Amino acid sequence: MxxxxxxxxxxxxxxxxxSLVVVAVLSAPASDVPYAPxxxxxxxxxxxxxxxxxxxxxxxxxxxxxxxxxxxxxxxxDRLGTDRREALLAWVxxxxxxxxxGTTSPLHDLVGVDDPLGGFGTTERELACDPDGLVGPxxxxxxxxxxxxxxPAEADGSCGEIDDGIAWLVVRSEDQGKIVAIGSPDxxxxxxxxxxxxxxxxxxxxxxAPGDRxxxxxxxxxxxxxxxxxxxxxxxxxxxxLVLLVALLVGLxxxxxxxxxxxxxxxxxxxxxxxxxxxxxxxxxRAGDRDTAARRLRADARRRTARALGLAVDLDAxxxxxxxxxxxxxxxxxxxxxxxxxxxxxxxxxxxxxxAVHVLGSRLTPxxxxxxxx
Amino acid sequence: MxxxxxxxxxxxRGTRRWWSANIPVPTGRAAGLLAVxxxxxxxxxxxxxxVVxxxxxxxxxxxxxxxxxxxxxVGLARDLPAVVPLDATASVGWTLRNPxxxxxxxxxxxxxxxxxxxxxxxxxxxxxxxxxxxxxxxLTPTRRGTFRPTAVxxxxxxxxxxxxxxxxxxxxxxxxxxxxxxxREAALLRLRRARILxxxxxxxxxxxxxxxFEALREYxxxxxxxxxxxAATARAGHPVVRTxxxxxxxxxxxxxxxxxxxxxxxxxxxxxxxxxxxxxxLATVATRLGDRIGMIAFGARVQQVIAPRRDAGQLRxxxxxxxxxxxxxxxxxxxxxxxxxxARFRRRALLVVVTELAAEAxxxxxxxxxxxxTREHAVVVASVRDPAVAALCAGPVHRAGDxxxxxxxxxxxxxxxxxxxxxxGAGAVVVDALPGQLPGDLVDVYLDVKARGLx
Numbered sequence: 011m012x013x014x015x016x017x018x019x020x021x022x023x024x025x026x027x028x029s030l031v032v033v034a035v036l037s038a039p040a041s042d043v044p045y046a047p048x049x050x051x052x053x054x055x056x057x058x059x060x061x062x063x064x065x066x067x068x069x070x071x072x073x074x075x076x077x078x079x080x081x082x083x084x085x086x087x088d089r090l091g092t093d094r095r096e097a098l099l100a101w102v103x104x105x106x107x108x109x110x111x112g113t114t115s116p117l118h119d120l121v122g123v124d125d126p127l128g129g130f131g132t133t134e135r136e137l138a139c140d141p142d143g144l145v146g147p148x149x150x151x152x153x154x155x156x157x158x159x160x161x162p163a164e165a166d167g168s169c170g171e172i173d174d175g176i177a178w179l180v181v182r183s184e185d186q187g188k189i190v191a192i193g194s195p196d197x198x199x200x201x202x203x204x205x206x207x208x209x210x211x212x213x214x215x216x217x218x219a220p221g222d223r224x225x226x227x228x229x230x231x232x233x234x235x236x237x238x239x240x241x242x243x244x245x246x247x248x249x250x251x252l253v254l255l256v257a258l259l260v261g262l263x264x265x266x267x268x269x270x271x272x273x274x275x276x277x278x279x280x281x282x283x284x285x286x287x288x289x290x291x292x293x294x295x296r297a298g299d300r301d302t303a304a305r306r307l308r309a310d311a312r313r314r315t316a317r318a319l320g321l322a323v324d325l326d327a328x329x330x331x332x333x334x335x336x337x338x339x340x341x342x343x344x345x346x347x348x349x350x351x352x353x354x355x356x357x358x359x360x361x362x363x364x365x366a367v368h369v370l371g372s373r374l375t376p377x378x379x380x381x382x383x384x
Numbered sequence: 385m386x387x388x389x390x391x392x393x394x395x396x397r398g399t400r401r402w403w404s405a406n407i408p409v410p411t412g413r414a415a416g417l418l419a420v421x422x423x424x425x426x427x428x429x430x431x432x433x434x435v436v437x438x439x440x441x442x443x444x445x446x447x448x449x450x451x452x453x454x455x456x457x458v459g460l461a462r463d464l465p466a467v468v469p470l471d472a473t474a475s476v477g478w479t480l481r482n483p484x485x486x487x488x489x490x491x492x493x494x495x496x497x498x499x500x501x502x503x504x505x506x507x508x509x510x511x512x513x514x515x516x517x518x519x520x521x522x523l524t525p526t527r528r529g530t531f532r533p534t535a536v537x538x539x540x541x542x543x544x545x546x547x548x549x550x551x552x553x554x555x556x557x558x559x560x561x562x563x564x565x566x567x568r569e570a571a572l573l574r575l576r577r578a579r580i581l582x583x584x585x586x587x588x589x590x591x592x593x594x595x596x597f598e599a600l601r602e603y604x605x606x607x608x609x610x611x612x613x614x615a616a617t618a619r620a621g622h623p624v625v626r627t628x629x630x631x632x633x634x635x636x637x638x639x640x641x642x643x644x645x646x647x648x649x650x651x652x653x654x655x656x657x658x659x660x661x662x663x664x665x666l667a668t669v670a671t672r673l674g675d676r677i678g679m680i681a682f683g684a685r686v687q688q689v690i691a692p693r694r695d696a697g698q699l700r701x702x703x704x705x706x707x708x709x710x711x712x713x714x715x716x717x718x719x720x721x722x723x724x725x726x727a728r729f730r731r732r733a734l735l736v737v738v739t740e741l742a743a744e745a746x747x748x749x750x751x752x753x754x755x756x757x758t759r760e761h762a763v764v765v766a767s768v769r770d771p772a773v774a775a776l777c778a779g780p781v782h783r784a785g786d787x788x789x790x791x792x793x794x795x796x797x798x799x800x801x802x803x804x805x806x807x808x809g810a811g812a813v814v815v816d817a818l819p820g821q822l823p824g825d826l827v828d829v830y831l832d833v834k835a836r837g838l839x
Contacts, residue, residue, distance in 0.1 A: 250434065271495070291791065360787045
């Protein structure tokens, strides 16, 4: 395949790939968003919602706190703005129970410690506790990252001790209400709800009894809270971007290895033979030596004219000009300009002399303007 | 006929070359596969983890590279012509033999210099299972000289085309690019004309007529009366004339100047190459007319000496001797060249000094040395005239710069004419002609010298 055909095909390939990307982005389902209450992907929370509803727990997805203190609120990912956080905390202080996941949420105001080995496979850990009867009969839970929270002195209780003074679940009171902080929401995602006692923990913590209500606080709309335009990009687009980036790197590696070494060659000097004449002409011009230039032009014109007309080469210039005008039918002023040495005050005069010489030459050898070099 | 394609010995284990050939390199196809996988991740109904996708593709690349045979296992031979004239077109070929029982995709990059004007320095070939394939590319050299490609880089693809293995294979070769013989037609035309005259088909004595008796034949209208052989006429009873042929076994020695004065380009070609073209034209005519022609190439010192011979191979010898000559950026040593000529060739000969009529060089070096050879030999000084200078002299004048350049060109031309006149005054014949005319004019002078019995 020729290079030109390949180059013609490239724009079409790029356009096709771009179209595919646009279609894929536009058609990407919202359920890809991690920890979304309606997310059906591995990282979604639809499983928890369906589980709770199956045991007659009323699950509501809302950014606003409920009106009553009996309803529990679950914040799987805290991307809320200050106002919404304040509203939620005010509701807690009035007696509400807030379950918030993540180590950095200002809602629980605890110091978080991320699991340095997190992400390398799911591990199980025993909780073996039930502070305030919130956890229920849970023995072990499974998740990929055991992020911990420092347990404050005033804490009501903690579960899943990770290190000294650090636990995965911490319960503390906030006036009349309670805040249950957990290290991460991964324990409740669809992919792990069936592992260990994760479903039991979800039921006990989020909807302990039939008829209870739960408000799941989703990620706020783009532009509110800690969200940005990047949140509009679906995770699969990030994944695809990663693969495409690697594809680009592989393509660069494929092109980077030189196929055959460059072949050095020592070439002979390249200089036109006429360069001497051109350079001398430019030096004459730079020096403004019009008289020398005109003298050379006229001397050559006299020699050629005398030869062409069969006259003596050393004939007087004015006589030669008169004879040349008469025999060639050229204007006498032109032949005088071309053949007699008169002063050359400026470059324009020199150009006139050169033109007169040129015209006279063409009259002497009709049909050609060639210089007689023979 | 190309050589048998042979595998090569593998490089020593653990060396840089060994590692270089054994580490597979992903191809554009691997990158394309990854790009398609990326789009699949984007469009798949179920989420696909990108790391896993990348891992799978890279694993495929590694397996493909592992399945590609080592480049030294593939049989390879290069078919390079020994001699190519400048500006002519020849072909270079590569023969590959597949040692595997599956088709093999191989790419080659040969070490051909840019001046060789290869249509493809890199080729891609699919070799059938256990089969052989021959690929060719055309060469149109743009520079004389000896080229020695030493290696071919071979790239072997895996069966899926996702990875390649690459190694350099040693494959020494040699190619001589000889000077262009653009004036061949002009030389042959003059040769035919000389033979016609030589055979006496035309009675008018002219170039190539000669003075050596050859045969008797019947008188035809136009024959010179002085050529009538009266004794033979009396015996035959009708007019019979003597025919003559040009003398044979005479000597012509070309002194080819490679000094700085012949470095300039005329019509895009160095003056030296124009001189070589004229030398080849002269050699063509001289050898076919039975004369011996030799050559001394000189710059600051004598570089090449080709003894005068008249056999058909002399043209090739001259061409071979000239192909590596390049202009030296040094003053031409005419005196040394003439001394060498006198020392080697004592018998009278036509010395053709192919040089440039640069005023200073002629005045200061050539003219003082010329008497060394004009006493013993007939001397012709040949030079190529630059049409670009003529164009500057006679070109239209639009600006002051044109007038200044015309004045300078006229001065250069006048100096050239004066140099030629001085050489003529010293006893040399001067041939100063445009590029396309120099070889023909030089041959004409040679024929004229022969016809006038000056040798």
